[in-house]
Amino acid sequence: MSLHLVLLLILFAVAGLFLLQYMLSSNVKFDAAYIIGFGLYFDMFGYFYKLAVPGNALFLLLAVPFVPAVIAWFSKGREAQVLLKDQGVWLWGLWFLYGLTSMMWTEPGSAGLNKLVILAIRAVIPGLYAYIVYKKYRRFSWTVLALFGLAFALAHLLFGEYSELYPGRLSLPNSNPIFNARLSLITITVCLWGSRIPWPLRIITIAAATASAFATQSRGPVAAFVLANGLALAFVLFRKYRRGEIKHLHLQRYVIGFFIAIGIGGIVAAQYSAELGAWISSSRFTIFFDRSQLTGDDNYIGRLDLQSKSLERWNDHPFLGAGLGSVTPPLARDFPHNLVLEIASELGIIGFGLWFLAYIFSLIxxxxxxxxxxxLIQTLGTALLSGDMGFNFEYLLLAFLACALAPEQDKEVREEHAQNSVHSHRA
Incomplete structure (x- = not known):
């Protein structure tokens, strides 16, 4: 180990000790959004970390949020320890246990265990940290998450590169453009629906994240984004219509704003018509409007072939599955690029049923x-269109966050705390 690396580790340890002392002495209320933001956008932190220190940076996901989580767990009160009773956490744990058990009958040479390790490091452990911290301090800010997303979008636009492996698609060095697109589109959704985010920050972040997402030329994440947000908009409008609130929405203002935006967009498009025409003709997004390009796309055809093979494996092992990792590398040529088919073929109806129950519970x-x-819908949609079970971790991290923020669980904690206070007073 080099002296440079030793000094950096000592510096991190000293900084951690000072942070621990500050939090203990000042009774700081930590915001769980910092942990979620650090976990979601870790590719950015990992990139900058590797510029200074060689090697894998994933241990930072375990080490950095560990301090506030430990303080929250052992502090006074039992708010954080409600984790041990949470049904959602137990459901996901049961699915993980079944996936680990399936290694007993998977084929030799399977890398299925690596999937669970990746999911644990990227989603489960940060999700549990955020759960513990939120239950103790009751703080989660969408503004903080938007700031993380803005930082990622800017880092992607400023430090991204066009590699030979992904020509014409911007990505952070040694990263995948699909990963970068997923994160930038998550940022846009946060800014569209997150509460109490200042409007200047919303607008700047949406602009930067949109440029970042489209620079990746990734189609699956864009389709999932449009579908999820379209469903949300339709649901919100229908709910307001049922409540008779549509007439109070001041639709005239929105219509006027819409036409102004269309007018400005038309002027800009006319000014840069040649550049836009060249970009559209060379863009990978044209398959959304030209069915012949979609049916002739090599990427699309290849994924259909992989998915048909996964269906065949599921048909051979319908109930227990062929075992974790049996239809993905290194045993197979590539991922099926469909999370449901991958889980069903490797874990069977039992494993898929456990996963589906845990996901629906988190969505509720x-x-x-x-x-x-x-x-949750958007990240799952991305995993269904162009994802896999290991590196598509965002939906799982957000599922743990959903369990933490559930109002029913907060009510149970307050009632239990009130009962304990009454008993203590009587004693």
Missing amino acids: RARFLIALAVL
């Missing part, structure tokens, strides 16, 4: 927070 928990519900 998020029904009172429109931003979180849209994010």
Whole structure:
């Protein structure tokens, strides 16, 4: 180990000790959004970390949020320890246990265990940290999450590169443009639906994240984003219509604003018509409007072939599945690029049923927070269109957040705390 690396580790340890002392002495109320933002946008932090220190940076996901989580867990009161009773956490744990058990009958050489390790490091452990911290301090700010997203979008636009592996698609060095697109589109959704985000920050962040997402030329995340936000908009309008609130929305203002935006967009398009025409003709997004391009797209055809093979494997092992990692590398050529088919073929009906039950339970928990519900649908949609079980971790991290923010769970904690206070007073 080099002296440079040793000094950096000592510096991190000293900084951690000072942070611990400050939090303990000042009774700081930590915001769980910092942990979620650090986990979601970790690719940015990992990129900058590797510029100074070689090697894998994933240990930072375990080490950095560990201090506030430990303080919250062992502090006075039992708010954080409600984690041990949460049904959503137990459901996801049961699914993980079944996935680990399936390693007993998977084929030799499977890298299925790596999937669970990646999910644990990228989603489960940060999700549990955020759960513990939120239950103790009751703080989660969408503004903080938007700031993380803005920082990521700017880092992607400023430091991204066009590699030979992904020609014409901007990505952070040694990253995948699909990963970068997913994060920038998550940022846009946060700014569209998140509460109490200042409007200047919303506008700046949406602009930067939109440029970042479209620079990746990734189609699956864009389709999932449009679908999830379209469903949310339709649901919100229908609910307001049922409540008779449509007439109070001042639709005239929105219509006028819409036509002004269309007019400005038309002027800009006319000014840069040649550049726009060249970009559209060379863009990968043209398959959304030309079915012949979609059916002739090599990427699309290849994924259909992989998915048909996954269906065949599921048909051979319908109930227990073929075992974790049996239809993905290194045993197979590539991922099926469809989360449901991957889980069903490797874990069977039992494993898929456990996963589906845990996801639906988390989605129900998020029904009172429109931003979180849209994010859960959007991240799952991305995993269905162009994702895999290991590196598509965002929906799982957000599922733990949904369990933490559920109003019913908060009510149970307050009632239990009140009962304990009454008993203590009587004693």
